[in-house]
Amino acid sequence: MSKIEKALNKAKSTGSLRVIPSQNDREREDKPLAETTRSNMPVATIDIEQRANASELIARMREIAPLDKHALTQYRLIHPEMGENSTVRAFREIRTKVIQKTQGRNCVIMVTSVTSKGGSSFVSLNLSAAFAFDAGKTALLMDCNFRNPFLHKMFNARKEPYHGLTDYLENPDIDIADIIHPIGIERLRVIPSGGQREIPAEYFTSVKMRRLLESIRQRYRERYIVLDAPPMTESADTQIIAELCDYVVLVVPYGKVSDAQVVNSAKAIGEKKLLGVVFNNEPVPPDLGWRILFRNPLAFIAKAFKR
């Protein structure tokens, strides 16, 4: 180790030297979060400072035009305007539990369903959205369900070519920045599955995949990465993807699976990685606005039969 290096290290350790991110927006977004000063400062102070830095970085994220209500409804997305909706409340609850479990550190969460059409895409999308509700946090949703992807629906309307996960894994020329797309929800980024529908499971074990996850995780301290994986019972890829993740959320659809299926899936994931189970799509009747019935019955009836 040269003298200069020694001096640099010393300067870093004393806090007299700081690596400042570039001013270029694009550049800044794509660079990993710098290892900043650690020592000689109280841990809480460092944390607060780092959080403030992260929030600042997140606030500077480039956004596209936000999705309108129609699109939100179409994609079955929750949004803060929904208020005290029980679904929103449920996702907030999940988010809180995840943050508690990870003790505030960002992590990679795989969402998988016990069976197909179990709602893993719905849960992963809305969980990401729930993370993004918080102005201090960002979320990245990665669609790993190549056989039955759903994120591409959001891009099909745009009529412009885009790259996804498979393109990135196949094509060395494509950069990470090319596959991360904003979708019109603040602080939420997505990586669609890409043009390739069938890719071998080995891709998930490749170094490139690991590096991708590592780099997107380190880019923002407060970024939560959510992976939408195929159902446990249908794809062997799920097990491999689970290996890459920190935690797994298992989606159990209402009235579709038996106890044994749930137990088997939970066993396959392993107790260590299993963050928890989300019981999805309970058919609770919607709020039909019964109060109006008593206030103005005719209006209620008229509303009921309105097309």
Add this chain to the structure above:
Amino acid sequence: MNLQPEHRVKVLINEVFSYRKAVVAVFVAVNLIALGLGLVWPKGYTSSTTILVDDKKIIQPLMQGAAVATEVADRARLTREVIFGRKIMNQILESVGWMKDKLSPEEQEKIIERIRKKTNLTSVGKDIIKIEYSDDEAERAFKTAKKFAELFIAESLGAKAAESQAAFDFIDKQTEEYHDKLVKAEDQLKEFRSANLDARPGSDADISTRLSTLQSRIEQSSQDLKEAEVKKISLEKQLSGEAEVANVLSREGQFRTRIAELQSQLETLRLSYLETYPDIVRIKHQIEDLNEAIADDRQKRSAAKATGKVTVDDSVINNPMYQQLRRELSQTQITIDTLNARIGEAKRQLSQELERGKRVHGSEATISELTRDYQVNRDIYQDLLKRRENARVSMNLDKERQGLSFKIQEPALLPLEPSGLRFLHFVIGGMLAGVLLPLGLIYAKLQVDPRIYIGQMIADRHKLPLLAVVPHLWSPAETQVVRREIGWLSLTTTVSVAVIITVSVLRFMKVI
């Protein structure tokens, strides 16, 4: 699936919401079916009558042991047997008016079967029989129930009287038979007794006494006879031995005495005379003759010994001792003869008695058999006589209608209100079934379905951390669809309930 009560309600609500269309469809269908059934269901009129079976209340204690009152074990069963018999059924058909049109036997059988099905017989309490009959027509129901009660009473009493009459007749017949038997047994006994006069009771002992007397007599006589015979032999021996000695003594002794006398004379003469002297010669001759006589006698005796012939001399015969012996011998001979005759007689009598004994034994067995027959017949006859009198009293009881009597406690009435399932029952039942059937089906489905309907169960049962239960996210469009659906379903339900109410009101106003 085992659910906790609070979960159960929640799942049920969710499922009812999921299957809302089916639930309403089932509700409407069940209600309309029930309404239709209620409209077409035939009205039933039921008429009932109760019969009090008043049995042996006063008469029985009085007639205790003397008469047997006919028992009625299971009244309802008995009543059923009687009423459903062809006899009463035919009368019912005739009198109630089924037979107005000429019916074929098959049709009659069908009607009888229908009446049987619609008749209900129950034992109310111990002594009351209830006869219930339901029919489409009120009057027919009333008539049939009334007729059933009347016919049942008549038939039961008739049957009872007939039964006790039959019992009396039977016992009477039996009594007559046993009387004949008894008379016959008496005759036989009499005949036998006259044929076997000595076969009296006790003749057995008599005979045995007599036999032993005879036997002892024979034994005594035999002993006497033996004694007499021994005496006779001894006498004979003595007699023969005595003669010999006497003979010797008498003849030889006489000769030798004579010879000695002559010898002394001779000696005397010789002293004075010569040998030639005539006296001496004569005495000499005489001595020789006497010696010859002795020799001759001895020869005779030896000859007699050789031949065994005892020649008794007259001198011996004249011996008093001899004569005495001879007398005794003769006496003994007489005794022997007498005894022999006596033994013979006793033996004859003995054999006679033995014969009689055998005869008496045989006849005794016969007589005891005849007596036994007679006694058994007599006992049975006497018993039957008593029974016949009891049966006569029982028969008279039934004839006088004193034993088991029937009384119509509550006469059949003409039913004014229809009975059984009514229109209102169908309406209420339909409403209840319409609600409960879909709920029950959903509940049953949940019970057998192994799939998970409650998120909490995952945490409770498998100890897996449950992050959250995510309800379905209703978009405004979906909510509107649901709202419209519920609107239509509510309308359908309301309309069907309104239809039911309208029909019910019309029904009660007797429009329909």
